[in-house]
Amino acid sequence: MSALANHSFVKMNGIGNEIVVLDLRDVKHVVTPDEARAVASRVPYDQLMVLQPPRLDGTEAFIRIYNNDGSESGACGNGMRCVVRQVFGKTGQASATFETRAGLLNCWQGPAPDLYTVDMGVPKFGWRDIPLAEEFRDTRYIELQIGPIDAPILHSPSVVNMGNPHAVFWVGDIHAYDLERFGPLLENHPIFPERANITLAHIIDRDHIEMRTWERGAGLTKACGSAACATAVAAARLKRTNRIVQMTLPGGELTIEWRERDDHVLMTGTATFEFEGRFEPSLFASVA
Numbered sequence: 001m002s003a004l005a006n007h008s009f010v011k012m013n014g015i016g017n018e019i020v021v022l023d024l025r026d027v028k029h030v031v032t033p034d035e036a037r038a039v040a041s042r043v044p045y046d047q048l049m050v051l052q053p054p055r056l057d058g059t060e061a062f063i064r065i066y067n068n069d070g071s072e073s074g075a076c077g078n079g080m081r082c083v084v085r086q087v088f089g090k091t092g093q094a095s096a097t098f099e100t101r102a103g104l105l106n107c108w109q110g111p112a113p114d115l116y117t118v119d120m121g122v123p124k125f126g127w128r129d130i131p132l133a134e135e136f137r138d139t140r141y142i143e144l145q146i147g148p149i150d151a152p153i154l155h156s157p158s159v160v161n162m163g164n165p166h167a168v169f170w171v172g173d174i175h176a177y178d179l180e181r182f183g184p185l186l187e188n189h190p191i192f193p194e195r196a197n198i199t200l201a202h203i204i205d206r207d208h209i210e211m212r213t214w215e216r217g218a219g220l221t222k223a224c225g226s227a228a229c230a231t232a233v234a235a236a237r238l239k240r241t242n243r244i245v246q247m248t249l250p251g252g253e254l255t256i257e258w259r260e261r262d263d264h265v266l267m268t269g270t271a272t273f274e275f276e277g278r279f280e281p282s283l284f285a286s287v288a
């Protein structure tokens with residue numbers, strides 16, 4: 001029987017990004033892609049955040065992040081705020097460090113009781129780090145377009161790795177494009193050997209950007225925290241915004257700071273508890 005049978009979980013959201021938090025620190029089990037998909041079929045989520053026993057001194061947990069298609073990601077900003085809220089609520093801590101595939105993440109209580117800040121680390125811009133399938137010396141804009149060659153619909157995205165790959169297309173109206181149609185084409189474009197998260201972003205002014213994202217492995221979501229970080233950094237890199245910006249996403253607001261002194265990206269926003277449940281054993285009956 002699956003180790004997840006009868007195990008409790010918590011359903012949350014990070015400004016509308018649907019998150020399931022599963023604390024497996026007391027169980028020696030690595031969730032399989034089949035199990036991740038089985039969970040998504042019963043408790044629909046964008047990301048499943050699994051807490052495993054800590055591997056390093058001074059960390060609370062090693063976090064595995066699953067998309068609802070069963071693939072794994074190195075980063076999930078909104079999911080991390082949900083994990084942080086759960087852990088702080090249980091222990092009374094006001095700060096903690098977690099390990100993910102992308103490295104160590106320091107997290108702390110934000111400037112108001114319902115706000116949580118995650119240090120998302122240092123963005124990477126090298127073409128091999130994104131990763132891209134071919135060399136681009138300047139990743140502030142890369143040559144990539146969809147639509148007719150002489151009248152492209154979307155073109156010249158900025159690319160950033162924020163623990164996961166992101167492409168940001170700069171547009172005048174984020175609602176004027178069929179992201180559900182173009183998202184999968186761009187996510188799976190051969191230029192992105194590990195696929196990519198695809199964002200449409202509109203710079204309102206030097207302190208404010210609005211955006212929406214088609215997520216790798218999860219589809220259209222109400223919010224993507226790492227995409228908000230990637231977009232803020234890409235805009236500041238183009239000198240079009242300041243290093244602290246307000247990000248408006250379909251599900252809510254995030255504040256992103258690309259810290260001057262060490263280039264770390266700090267993401268601040270809310271995390272919302274929805275309900276707690278327990279997995280029925282039958283859910284995993286046909287799972288390897």
Ligand SMILES: N[C@@H](CCC[C@H](N)C(=O)O)C(=O)O
Pocket residue numbers: 017046047067072073074075076077078079164165197215216217218223224225226227
């Ligand atoms: N929603 C997340 C990002 C989730 C991971 C992404 N789909 C990927 O595979 O890279 C966030 O808030 O950052």
